[in-house]
Amino acid sequence: MSTQKRELSADMSARQGLLYDALESITEELGAFDQSIGANGAHYVDGANNPFAAEGMQCANCALYQGPRACEVVQGEIDPSGICKLWIIPERLLTMTQPEAPAPAERQEEKQNLRRYQPVQFERAADDKEGRTFTFPFSSEFGVARSFGNEVLSHEAGAANLARLSDAAPLLWNHDPNKVVGVVERAWIDEQSKRGYSTVRFSRNAFAQEILADVKDGVLRNVSFAYEINDMQQRADDFVATKWTPYEVSIVSIPADPTVGVGRALDSQLAANAATNPTPTPVVPMENTPDLSVVRAEAAEAERTRIAGITALCDKHNMTDLAGELVRGGKGIDEARAAVLERMGSAQKPVNDKAADIGLTDAETRRFSFVRAINALAHPTDRRAQEAARFEFEVSDAAAKAMGKESRGLMVPAEVLRRDLNVGTASAGGNVVATDLLAANFIDLLRNKAVVMGLGTQMLTGLQGNIAIPRQTGGATGYWVAESGSPTESQQAFDQVTMSPKTLGAFTDISRKLLLQSSIDIETFVRNDLATVLALEIDRAAIHGSGSSNQPTGILATSGIGSVAGGTNGAAPTWANIVALETEVAQDNADLGSLSYLTNTKVRGKLKSTYTNSTYGEIPVFGQDGRMNGYNAAITNQVSSTLTKGTSSGVCSAIIFGNFADLIVGMWGSLDLMVDPYTSSTSGTVRVVALQDLDIAVRHPESFAAMLDALTA
Numbered sequence: 163m164s165t166q167k168r169e170l171s172a173d174m175s176a177r178q179g180l181l182y183d184a185l186e187s188i189t190e191e192l193g194a195f196d197q198s199i200g201a202n203g204a205h206y207v208d209g210a211n212n213p214f215a216a217e218g219m220q221c222a223n224c225a226l227y228q229g230p231r232a233c234e235v236v237q238g239e240i241d242p243s244g245i246c247k248l249w250i251i252p253e254r255l256l257t258m259t260q261p262e263a264p265a266p267a268e269r270q271e272e273k274q275n276l277r278r279y280q281p282v283q284f285e286r287a288a289d290d291k292e293g294r295t296f297t298f299p300f301s302s303e304f305g306v307a308r309s310f311g312n313e314v315l316s317h318e319a320g321a322a323n324l325a326r327l328s329d330a331a332p333l334l335w336n337h338d339p340n341k342v343v344g345v346v347e348r349a350w351i352d353e354q355s356k357r358g359y360s361t362v363r364f365s366r367n368a369f370a371q372e373i374l375a376d377v378k379d380g381v382l383r384n385v386s387f388a389y390e391i392n393d394m395q396q397r398a399d400d401f402v403a404t405k406w407t408p409y410e411v412s413i414v415s416i417p418a419d420p421t422v423g424v425g426r427a428l429d430s431q432l433a434a435n436a437a438t439n440p441t442p443t444p445v446v447p448m449e450n451t452p453d454l455s456v457v458r459a460e461a462a463e464a465e466r467t468r469i470a471g472i473t474a475l476c477d478k479h480n481m482t483d484l485a486g487e488l489v490r491g492g493k494g495i496d497e498a499r500a501a502v503l504e505r506m507g508s509a510q511k512p513v514n515d516k517a518a519d520i521g522l523t524d525a526e527t528r529r530f531s532f533v534r535a536i537n538a539l540a541h542p543t544d545r546r547a548q549e550a551a552r553f554e555f556e557v558s559d560a561a562a563k564a565m566g567k568e569s570r571g572l573m574v575p576a577e578v579l580r581r582d583l584n585v586g587t588a589s590a591g592g593n594v595v596a597t598d599l600l601a602a603n604f605i606d607l608l609r610n611k612a613v614v615m616g617l618g619t620q621m622l623t624g625l626q627g628n629i630a631i632p633r634q635t636g637g638a639t640g641y642w643v644a645e646s647g648s649p650t651e652s653q654q655a656f657d658q659v660t661m662s663p664k665t666l667g668a669f670t671d672i673s674r675k676l677l678l679q680s681s682i683d684i685e686t687f688v689r690n691d692l693a694t695v696l697a698l699e700i701d702r703a704a705i706h707g708s709g710s711s712n713q714p715t716g717i718l719a720t721s722g723i724g725s726v727a728g729g730t731n732g733a734a735p736t737w738a739n740i741v742a743l744e745t746e747v748a749q750d751n752a753d754l755g756s757l758s759y760l761t762n763t764k765v766r767g768k769l770k771s772t773y774t775n776s777t778y779g780e781i782p783v784f785g786q787d788g789r790m791n792g793y794n795a796a797i798t799n800q801v802s803s804t805l806t807k808g809t810s811s812g813v814c815s816a817i818i819f820g821n822f823a824d825l826i827v828g829m830w831g832s833l834d835l836m837v838d839p840y841t842s843s844t845s846g847t848v849r850v851v852a853l854q855d856l857d858i859a860v861r862h863p864e865s866f867a868a869m870l871d872a873l874t875a
Contacts, residue, residue, distance in 0.1 A: 208243075215243045222243065317353065321406065330345050335373055535554040557575055571834060576832055617756055617794070724864070740817070742869075759791070821862075835853075
């Protein structure tokens with residue numbers, strides 16, 4: 163292709179100048195057009211196949227022609243007498259009135275009716291004595307640009323339904339049904355030339371005679387026809403109407419298809435050469451041209467769904483003001499979810515496990531003594547005991563004030579519960595230590611004493627007020643969609659796990675003489691004893707808490723956990739049951755995290771004599787390493803062995819498997835200590851009652867599965 167630009171003629175119109183500049187820019191940015199009839203093609207034909215060469219419509223007269231045999235915007239060798247759809251030719255070089263560029267095809271969108279225009283030369287019928295009957299081609303396989311791509315009307319056998327056109331269809335002026343100027347007497351398809359032909363007869367009315375006179379004089383040379391597409395397929399870069407129905411022909415003034423024309427079209431050989439038949443390509447089915455009324459209805463429904471979804475989402479989280487803002491801003495449901503989560507995140511305060519702290523220093527937390535506090539509570543009239551515990555009472559008052567609640571006896575603040583009780587220097591209390599001892603803090607003692615804590619249970623301490631932990635209950639869904647289709651809308655679902663303080667009370671009896679000791683060993687002993695009684699109840703509540711009568715909801719009372727049944731009246735647990743518990747969790751995609759089995763000593767004994775393989779029997783289900791099925795197996799008699807199944811009353815045990823990281827234990831504020839000096843006074847002991855506000859929750863029920871009818875006898 164030559165790079166030398168041709169000077170534009172002075173008589174080029176302004177429109178042709180703009181078109182020239184536009185084609186230049188397209189070529190510079192995307193490259194030259196090829197000569198094909200595809201989307202990137204110029205629809206070029208050489209001089210032998212150019213039906214308009216004699217009328218001046220040829221490449222040699224085009225502003226884009228470079229010569230010799232080259233074009234500025236079309237690739238390959240160019241015949242000077244050829245032509246393509248990109249021509250820019252001054253009017254003075256044309257022997258017929260020709261518009262500057264093909265006009266875009268019109269469409270009656272509501273009816274899905276399309277129109278095509280083309281210049282023609284009317285040929286008078288040989289047997290027409292009155293001069294009112296003419297034959298001309300009205301259609302071809304010339305591509306017309308539509309919004310969806312290059313539209314081609316197939317002229318294969320059976321593609322065009324000419325029944326309406328041949329049944330005395332009207333000949334109109336500019337598609338106006340009120341201006342009938344004649345009638346279509348016959349219509350047919352020439353499969354060799356790939357064109358549609360019609361024979362029409364003009365009316366005798368005055369207006370029709372005016373149109374007829376202009377046709378005879380060559381003033382009106384263009385025809386158009388209206389049609390419906392009944393089926394369409396994509397072939398390479400073209401969209402081919404394989405079924406279409408024309409229903410009227412009009413005399414018009416705007417051409418779009420230069421490959422046909424009345425008069426020229428009667429030369430069948432020339433027409434056949436001009437309308438090339440491309441090599442068939444694989445056919446991809448395509449839906450019919452969309453009905454705008456359907457599109458509008460779908461758009462309205464989508465808008466209603468968008469507004470309803472955003473409103474419901476924001477109402478659920480008490481963000482009505484945000485809903486209005488999102489709807490007015492045209493935001494989608496996904497953007498609305500992001501906005502809600504962002505606002506929730508900015509409003510949500512992280513759980514502060516030191517919210518109930520009263521500001522004790524490390525030295526002060528070590529100074530606090532459980533023994534002195536309990537001794538003072540046990541001897542309210544003993545001045546020396548009261549003086550010795552003055553610091554503990556001051557700390558208790560501060561803790562009660564921080565928690566906003568009255569102490570029932572003496573309140574142990576969170577800092578003290580978290581402290582480590584270590585051997586120290588003489589000034590830090592080392593002189594009172596009788597033996598070398600390293601004791602954990604009270605919270606760690608609880609973790610160690612409570613079996614469920616050792617399985618990875620999450621513990622939240624120092625809480626204030628009710629808390630809500632968000633969880634996702636459902637995910638978005640993926641869809642496979644057809645071309646031009648849209649996926650079904652889906653969305654994630656969320657809810658919250660709420661926790662509120664419930665008071666746990668446990669007691670232990672301590673001898674009066676023990677309370678008189680000052681050794682740190684005794685301090686540790688007392689704390690261990692208190693931690694043990696609390697831990698036992700935490701274990702029981704985490705497993706069997708009913709969720710009623712002020713109890714937390716334990717694992718087995720949580721709705722939605724998996725279930726494995728032994729039999730109608732229970733059954734001895736087998737290797738298959740143990741594996742089935744794992745499968746129940748795994749099929750919900752929850753087999754991750756801190757996975758463990760939890761049961762009681764009766765089940766452990768039974769499974770140590772139950773084997774994984776009945777044939778060989780050398781591998782017990784409960785291994786010597788304390789594991790089952792490759793997982794840790796924890797034992798506590800807080801797992802009930804008195805459950806009932808069918809006729810097996812009060813003899814069934816539970817076996818639990820799950821991700822214990824999804825079990826949450828929350829502790830509020832301080833430990834409240836009370837002393838009852840009277841109940842066991844005759845035996846010389848003091849009953850110490852420990853009160854702790856806590857709650858237990860399962861974050862994801864799918865993380866657990868249980869067998870509740872294991873027989874061990």
